[in-house]
Each structure stands twice: as C-alpha cells, then as structure tokens.
Amino acid sequence: MTLPNRSSSFDVAVIGAGAVGLAVGWRAAQRGLRAIVLERADRTGAGTSSVAAGMLAPIAEALPTELPLMRLGLASARIYPEFVGELSDASGMDPGYLRCGTLIAARDGDEAESLTRELELRHSLGLAVNRLRSSEARRLEPALAPALRLALEIPDDHAIDPRRLTAALTQALTNAGGTLRTSTAVREVVVTDGRVRGVRTGDPDVEPITAEHVVVAAGAWTEALEGLPDDARVPIHPVKGQILRLHDPAGPGLLTRVLRMAGGYVVPRGDGRYVLGATMEERGFDRTVTAGGAFELLRNAFELLPSVTELVIDEFSAGLRPTTPDNAPAIGPGSIPGLHWAVGHYRHGILLTPVTADLVTGALAAGNDRAIADEFAPTRFAGVPVAVGAGARA
Numbered sequence: 185m186t187l188p189n190r191s192s193s194f195d196v197a198v199i200g201a202g203a204v205g206l207a208v209g210w211r212a213a214q215r216g217l218r219a220i221v222l223e224r225a226d227r228t229g230a231g232t233s234s235v236a237a238g239m240l241a242p243i244a245e246a247l248p249t250e251l252p253l254m255r256l257g258l259a260s261a262r263i264y265p266e267f268v269g270e271l272s273d274a275s276g277m278d279p280g281y282l283r284c285g286t287l288i289a290a291r292d293g294d295e296a297e298s299l300t301r302e303l304e305l306r307h308s309l310g311l312a313v314n315r316l317r318s319s320e321a322r323r324l325e326p327a328l329a330p331a332l333r334l335a336l337e338i339p340d341d342h343a344i345d346p347r348r349l350t351a352a353l354t355q356a357l358t359n360a361g362g363t364l365r366t367s368t369a370v371r372e373v374v375v376t377d378g379r380v381r382g383v384r385t386g387d388p389d390v391e392p393i394t395a396e397h398v399v400v401a402a403g404a405w406t407e408a409l410e411g412l413p414d415d416a417r418v419p420i421h422p423v424k425g426q427i428l429r430l431h432d433p434a435g436p437g438l439l440t441r442v443l444r445m446a447g448g449y450v451v452p453r454g455d456g457r458y459v460l461g462a463t464m465e466e467r468g469f470d471r472t473v474t475a476g477g478a479f480e481l482l483r484n485a486f487e488l489l490p491s492v493t494e495l496v497i498d499e500f501s502a503g504l505r506p507t508t509p510d511n512a513p514a515i516g517p518g519s520i521p522g523l524h525w526a527v528g529h530y531r532h533g534i535l536l537t538p539v540t541a542d543l544v545t546g547a548l549a550a551g552n553d554r555a556i557a558d559e560f561a562p563t564r565f566a567g568v569p570v571a572v573g574a575g576a577r578a
C-alpha cells in the first residue's frame with residue numbers, strides 16, 4: 185500500500201502514550217530523532233500506567249524461575265534515580281519518585297516460613313535484604329499490627345507515582361521536540377515490500393503517518409493492531425487488577441515504606457496518600473470494580489495495618505496488565521525491518537520504563553536490528569497464535 189505524499193513524516197512513530205511509549209518517544213526525541221507518539225485516548229497515561237501502584241520492586245518480586253527478568257528490573261531500578269533526575273530537569277515537573285524502601289510482612293507461621301525461603305533465595309543472589317523480628321519491624325513502622333510474625337526489609341526497592349511520571353514524560357517529550365497526538369487511534373501498521381512504512385489511523389480524515397520505524401507500545405490492546413502478519417506479532421492478553429486509592433485526613437506518616445503481604449500491598453506516596461492493591465484476575469478486557477475486589481484488598485491489608493480502615497477512599501479502579509505467554513516483556517526489533525516492540529511489561533511496566541526506553545532507542549539510533557536479549561526478543565513468539573479480538577479494540 186502506498187502512502188500519499190501529504191503524509192506527515194517521522195523517523196519514529198510510537199503507538200501508545202503510556203509510561204513506556206512516552207519514555208521511548210522522549211528518549212528518541214532527545215537523540216535527535218523526529219519522533220511522534222500516537223495515543224487513542226484524549227490524554228496520555230489513560231491506559232494501565234495511570235492505574236499502577238508504582239512499586240519499583242525487582243528484589244521483592246524476584247522469582248527463581250524469572251532471573252533474567254529480575255536482572256532487567258535491577259538494571260532499571262539502578263538507573264531510575266538518574267532517569268527521574270533528568271526527567272524532572274527536562275519537564276520542570278516532579279515525577280514523584282520516593283526512596284522509601286520496602287517491607288514484606290508475614291502474618292502467621294506459614295507465611296513466616298515462606299518469607300525465610302524468600303530471604304535465602306535473595307541472599308544467594310547477593311541481594312540486600314534484612315530479616316526483622318516483629319518488634320524491629322514495628323519500630324520502623326509503628327502502625328503495623330502486633331500480629332506481624334516476621335518481616336523482610338528491602339532498602340533498595342522504592343516507589344514512584346505513575347501519574348506524575350506520565351505527566352512529566354508528556355512534558356519532557358514535547359520539550360525535547362517530540363510530537364504528541366492524542367485522540368488518534370492507530371488502526372494499522374503499514375508494511376510494504378517487507379518493511380514497515382508507517383501507520384494508518386482509523387479516522388479517514390487523519391492523514392497516514394510515514395515513519396522509518398514504528399514502535400508498538402499499545403499495552404494490553406496491542407493485538408487489535410492490524411497490518412502485521414501473524415508470525416511477526418507478539419501475543420498479549422490482559423490481566424486485570426483492581427486497586428484502591430486512599431488518603432489519610434491526618435496527613436502523612438501512617439506508613440513510610442511500601443508494605444507487601446500475601447495477596448496485596450500498600451504503597452505510600454509520602455504525602456498522606458496511599459495505594460492499596462491489587463487483585464490478579466483473568467477477565468479479558470473487563471475493567472469493572474467489584475465489592476469482592478475491595479473486600480479482598482482491605483481484608484489483606486487490615487490484618488497488618490489495622491488503621492487502613494480509617495483512610496478515606498478517593499478512587500477505586502481497575503487496570504489491565506499487558507501480559508505475554510511467558511510473562512516477560514517483548515523489547516526491541518521485531519522480525520520485520522523497521523518494526524520495534526515495547527510491550528508485555530505485565531506487573532513491572534513502571535519499573536521497566538527507563539531500561540525499556542534506553543534499549544529501544546539505543547537500537548533505533550544505532551540502526552541495530554539485533555534482539556536486545558534472547559529472553560526478551562519479540563521474535564520468540566513466532567508461531568504462537570494471536571487472536572485479533574474485538575475486546576482489544578474497546
């Protein structure tokens with residue numbers, strides 16, 4: 185298909201203005217590439233990024249079966265301070281990074297035993313984790329209930345406010361000379377003669393956009409994109425998470441660290457606001473919130489942090505974690521020249537935003553079509569069926 189001459193022309197077109205797409209667009213513009221970020225909603229961060237809790241927790245979330253992912257997360261956590269420093273200078277905004285550390289708490293003997301195993305795994309990997317008796321943990325966080333049996337302190341797992349992050353990225357993108365087009369849904373990635381040529385929107389009044397490279401950062405809705413052959417696609421499905429946003433009328437101080445427990449977590453914003461998350465549900469593109477979801481979140485937190493019931497509820501929402509079949513992201517060049525992926529970040533997209541942006545734009549700037557690392561190569565899914573579902577277009 186030939187795109188008409190009136191098309192706008194860019195070096196890079198990024199599909200999706202979540203944290204990942206915005207960061208890729210910003211970094212690309214910083215490198216002097218003519219970058220455009222296209223977002224179908226009327227504002228940036230309207231997808232999963234604005235729902236996320238914002239834990240930056242590669243150590244707390246380390247799994248023995250996902251060590252490459254843990255290493256990627258650690259790499260991203262390491263560059264986070266520099267990333268947010270640069271972002272705040274570039275945007276003139278505060279991205280809401282909080283160097284707060286994390287506690288993982290056990291409520292009973294079984295959970296304490298499981299925490300001890302978690303501690304051993306992390307020590308065997310050389311990660312900084314401290315075992316705290318109940319009294320020690322409660323000295324650090326006096327609001328914790330006496331029922332607490334054991335806690336692990338992770339001083340290097342922090343948090344960020346994803347809404348502030350996306351707002352700052354939006355500003356930084358345009359300040360760096362990048363173009364942002366909201367209310368612009370991409371319908372199709374245009375591929376001719378075996379290479380990507382740009383994107384076409386669903387609106388016949390909007391001109392097609394030509395671009396040397398297209399970066400797919402469309403989150404949970406990736407599968408709705410047309411134009412790509414099946415074996416060039418990355419299969420993505422949504423995993424729903426319900427999450428509460430609350431504030432303490434008495435101000436900050438109830439909890440200063442991220443608190444994680446079996447089945448949930450409480451993340452402080454440092455100013456008296458808290459996020460209480462999150463359910464994990466396989467319900468397609470359903471984003472309703474339920475009484476059962478709220479009950480589950482409050483019950484899990486209440487046992488360890490009884491005063492959670494005194495907090496005021498500001499918002500109850502649900503988001504869709506963009507998930508690949510192996511739960512690892514797809515980052516870097518795809519199988520068609522000019523096609524790049526930054527999708528499938530599942531539970532870690534906010535954590536992985538800086539490293540993803542650096543990897544993708546590094547490959548773009550170097551004209552490097554080599555996969556970033558085999559574990560995250562978008563091409564690993566060739567042959568895995570992708571259903572282009574109506575749900576993804578909703």
Ligand SMILES: Cc1cc2nc3c(=O)[nH]c(=O)nc-3n(C[C@H](O)[C@H](O)[C@H](O)COP(=O)(O)OP(=O)(O)OC[C@H]3O[C@@H](n4cnc5c(N)ncnc54)[C@H](O)[C@@H]3O)c2cc1C
Nearest residue numbers: 200202224231232233238239370403425503532533534535
């Ligand atoms: C409840 C919950 C809690 C979470 N907590 C954490 C956490 O603590 N830490 C962490 O690291 N991660 C967390 N996550 C995961 C994190 O939110 C995601 O991994 C991350 O937001 C993915 O970012 P993204 O930019 O890829 O996707 P999104 O933020 O969803 O952005 C994709 C964008 O693409 C747009 N789009 C889609 N299709 C098109 C199209 N055809 N044309 C144009 N635009 C399109 C969408 O509108 C959307 O704005 C959480 C997720 C949930 C649901």
